[in-house]
Amino acid sequence: MTILEMKTIRFGILLLTVLTAVTGCKKDETPQNVPVDVDVSVSFAGEEYAKNLDVEGVTVNVYSASGQMVFQGTTDATGTIKVEQLSPATYTLQATKVYAASDFNAAMGKTEEADVTFTTEQKIVEVSIASEKSFDLQLMTGTTNALVIKQIYYTGSHAQQGASFRDQFIEIYNNSDHVVYADGLYIAEAYGANNANAQYAYQPNSGQYDWSKSYGMPANLNANVDYVYARTIIQLPGDGEQYPIQPGESIVVASTAVNHQSPYTGTDGVTISVQDPSLTVDLSKADFEAYYAPYIETGRPLASDVDNPTVPNVIVHRRSGNATDLIMDQTGRISWLIFNDEGMGAVSSWKGYDLPYTDGRERTDGTYIQIPVANIIDAVELQSSSTSTVYPKRLTAQQDAGWIAANGGARSSDAVIRKTKDVVNGRRVLMDTNNSTEDFLSIKANPRGFAD
Ligand SMILES: [Ca+2]
Ligand SMILES: [Ca+2]
Numbered sequence: 170m171t172i173l174e175m176k177t178i179r180f181g182i183l184l185l186t187v188l189t190a191v192t193g194c195k196k197d198e199t200p201q202n203v204p205v206d207v208d209v210s211v212s213f214a215g216e217e218y219a220k221n222l223d224v225e226g227v228t229v230n231v232y233s234a235s236g237q238m239v240f241q242g243t244t245d246a247t248g249t250i251k252v253e254q255l256s257p258a259t260y261t262l263q264a265t266k267v268y269a270a271s272d273f274n275a276a277m278g279k280t281e282e283a284d285v286t287f288t289t290e291q292k293i294v295e296v297s298i299a300s301e302k303s304f305d306l307q308l309m310t311g312t313t314n315a316l317v318i319k320q321i322y323y324t325g326s327h328a329q330q331g332a333s334f335r336d337q338f339i340e341i342y343n344n345s346d347h348v349v350y351a352d353g354l355y356i357a358e359a360y361g362a363n364n365a366n367a368q369y370a371y372q373p374n375s376g377q378y379d380w381s382k383s384y385g386m387p388a389n390l391n392a393n394v395d396y397v398y399a400r401t402i403i404q405l406p407g408d409g410e411q412y413p414i415q416p417g418e419s420i421v422v423a424s425t426a427v428n429h430q431s432p433y434t435g436t437d438g439v440t441i442s443v444q445d446p447s448l449t450v451d452l453s454k455a456d457f458e459a460y461y462a463p464y465i466e467t468g469r470p471l472a473s474d475v476d477n478p479t480v481p482n483v484i485v486h487r488r489s490g491n492a493t494d495l496i497m498d499q500t501g502r503i504s505w506l507i508f509n510d511e512g513m514g515a516v517s518s519w520k521g522y523d524l525p526y527t528d529g530r531e532r533t534d535g536t537y538i539q540i541p542v543a544n545i546i547d548a549v550e551l552q553s554s555s556t557s558t559v560y561p562k563r564l565t566a567q568q569d570a571g572w573i574a575a576n577g578g579a580r581s582s583d584a585v586i587r588k589t590k591d592v593v594n595g596r597r598v599l600m601d602t603n604n605s606t607e608d609f610l611s612i613k614a615n616p617r618g619f620a621d
């Protein structure tokens with residue numbers, strides 16, 4: 170719509186309103202249909218953005234109830250725009266700002282390769298002479314969904330005194346006010362480079378693999394921005410409505426669903442026990458567990474990988490190398506995500522690619538499955554520790570602008586967990602600004618616990 174058209178429409182609305190007001194009003198009646206001016210303000214969700222990014226020049230769109238854009242403009246230095254002469258009605262407000270990667274990186278000290286888009290929710294508002302006259306919109310990267318990764322216990326516990334990698338788990342939380350089904354949910358690791366090696370091609374800013382150079386990668390795909398690449402892929406079972414998660418409740422997916430604090434018998438008949446039970450956790454009441462033995466065609470299943478008959482097993486689509494259980498990288502150099510297969514068909518039919526060898530060698534074994542960003546529900550970028558070198562990110566700012574690390578590092582009994590943002594009618598709403606540096610903190614692993 171051109172400005173002239175918009176002006177014409179606005180004039181039309183105004184004229185109609187004036188006519189209605191003139192013909193419909195009795196002497197001492199308040200005119201209900203006179204146009205009103207409203208202020209729309211934007212702010213960035215998350216302190217890091219609020220501190221470093223400018224609220225000026227953000228595009229604000231106003232749509233009618235039927236979805237027609239009735240106004241578009243950009244915010245001033247205070248992040249506000251006045252929308253004048255809106256006729257009383259229901260409107261939808263939304264704001265957008267796109268940063269070129271170089272601008273975003275300069276302002277934020279980041280290593281993004283592609284444009285970073287911020288959007289707000291579509292806020293539905295009633296505008297009338299009696300209504301609120303100012304509205305706030307929060308700018309965020311990427312999307313937020315009902316299900317979020319709440320806790321990742323990837324470090325495990327002390328190799329001798331604790332349970333090493335055996336007690337690892339991922340907890341997934343329903344952050345919404347309605348029931349969500351866990352059935353069919355996928356969990357995967359986002360794989361990537363940690364060090365540069367002349368064998369492979371890398372992206373210039375992030376230092377991450379340049380997957381567009383992988384053998385057989387279609388040239389029309391935005392291989393580094395629109396996809397992530399995974400080795401481990403597991404899926405929760407269920408027929409669609411078998412595993413409801415209530416609002417404010419979570420599910421725990423255990424590597425092995427036993428009480429790791431007590432001795433148990435391994436599949437080889439040998440007792441597995443820990444010297445210091447306080448270092449580990451009880452996962453006997455987990456909702457799901459990874460039981461890898463049925464998937465191991467060659468080699469020996471792991472003795473500690475027992476099958477708790479009361480805890481349903483996940484479907485294992487891809488194992489990391491020859492992994493004999495769901496064993497997460499205890500140093501945290503692998504990030505984790507949950508996703509669905511909407512519009513894609515079962516993950517078993519998805520394409521995989523190998524690393525981008527600079528010599529262009531043919532590799533058709535599809536080691537790393539290509540997961541569309543559009544199918545990602547939530548993702549968390551992990552690093553090896555909160556102080557040392559930051560490894561190249563696997564996720565763009567549209568999934569996770571930051572990263573988080575468990576304080577104690579590998580085998581420390583520490584987990585990363587999402588902070589609580591709000592408590593609404595007793596239900597905790599966890600923080601999800603798609604920046605895990607701000608959304609997460611480190612605690613001693615505590616299945617179904619909360620950070621704060
Ligand atoms: Ca297991
Ligand atoms: Ca089981």
Ligand SMILES: [Ca+2]
Pocket residue numbers: 312313314317546547548568601602603
């Ligand atoms: Ca998120």
